[in-house]
Amino acid sequence: MSPVTTPGSAAEPSATVTASMLEVRDVTLNFGGVMALSEISLSVAGGALQAIIGPNGAGKTSLFNCLTGYYRPSSGSIIYGGTVLDGLAPPDIAALGIRRTFQNIRVFPRMTVQENVLAGAHLRAVAGLPAILAGSPGWRRTERLLRDDADRWIEFVGLADQRRRTAGDLAYGMRKRMEIARAMIGQPGLLLLDEPAAGVSSVEREALSDLIARVHAQGVGVVMIEHDVELVMNLATNVCVLDGGRLLASGPPEAVRSNPDVIRAYMGRRRK
Ligand SMILES: Nc1ncnc2c1ncn2[C@@H]1O[C@H](COP(=O)(O)OP(=O)(O)O)[C@@H](O)[C@H]1O
Numbered sequence: 001m002s003p004v005t006t007p008g009s010a011a012e013p014s015a016t017v018t019a020s021m022l023e024v025r026d027v028t029l030n031f032g033g034v035m036a037l038s039e040i041s042l043s044v045a046g047g048a049l050q051a052i053i054g055p056n057g058a059g060k061t062s063l064f065n066c067l068t069g070y071y072r073p074s075s076g077s078i079i080y081g082g083t084v085l086d087g088l089a090p091p092d093i094a095a096l097g098i099r100r101t102f103q104n105i106r107v108f109p110r111m112t113v114q115e116n117v118l119a120g121a122h123l124r125a126v127a128g129l130p131a132i133l134a135g136s137p138g139w140r141r142t143e144r145l146l147r148d149d150a151d152r153w154i155e156f157v158g159l160a161d162q163r164r165r166t167a168g169d170l171a172y173g174m175r176k177r178m179e180i181a182r183a184m185i186g187q188p189g190l191l192l193l194d195e196p197a198a199g200v201s202s203v204e205r206e207a208l209s210d211l212i213a214r215v216h217a218q219g220v221g222v223v224m225i226e227h228d229v230e231l232v233m234n235l236a237t238n239v240c241v242l243d244g245g246r247l248l249a250s251g252p253p254e255a256v257r258s259n260p261d262v263i264r265a266y267m268g269r270r271r272k
């Protein structure tokens, strides 16, 4: 793996939709009596920007947790880039190129923005994060490359002037963008965003929407859980709807928007 990716260095334009990048096959997930996911099958093409919508408790985050190895499906199979992920641990899956952000932001609040973003690179670095942060002599070059790379992604997400700030002091929307930079430095082939625009101002939402489009334009596959239907309809190439752990509909945004089942089950219903 090359040590450095920079914004703009993507080989593939976003319009290139290739064969399936991610296959979810009949995935079922039980928690005791609760059926969080029920025989979900989904195919995400390379180059797609797949949105997942659905009411609270529909199973959206659980699906992400299955894709990233945090939850183990009760049955079914997940295939990424031809590799079967079943039984792999989260770091192994991350190393294959699937990165995520969390619905409930996870940052190191006392570390700077730059250090938080660098933390996303640790799977890439032979030395490991402690050696990088300690500046161990053998790894100076790697460290410099990674720091430069971190700075480029920090700039890409619009936080260049916040680089040395403590992450805990950032506004919520800025932390969300920092999480995207942290995921991107890991050179993902597939980026999973769990409600990236939830709880931010409308101005921040515009900025995040633009950022997600620019991430996608780097050639990264994106799967995004999002409640804001307008944002989803503007950005997504494909939309699927989960309801009560079941896949209610899947297809291009306009087809899903006008699907009567979807209108009945979700669009017409107010979120809590
Ligand atoms: N670790 C867990 N233990 C027990 N139940 C869980 C767990 N994670 C999720 N669930 C249940 O699975 C269902 C789907 O939750 P979730 O995937 O978080 O929904 P969404 O992200 O669509 O709001 C809910 O009923 C939730 O309570």
Ligand SMILES: [Mg+2]
Pocket (backbone or CB within 6 Å): 060, 061, 062, 103
């Ligand atoms: Mg959720």
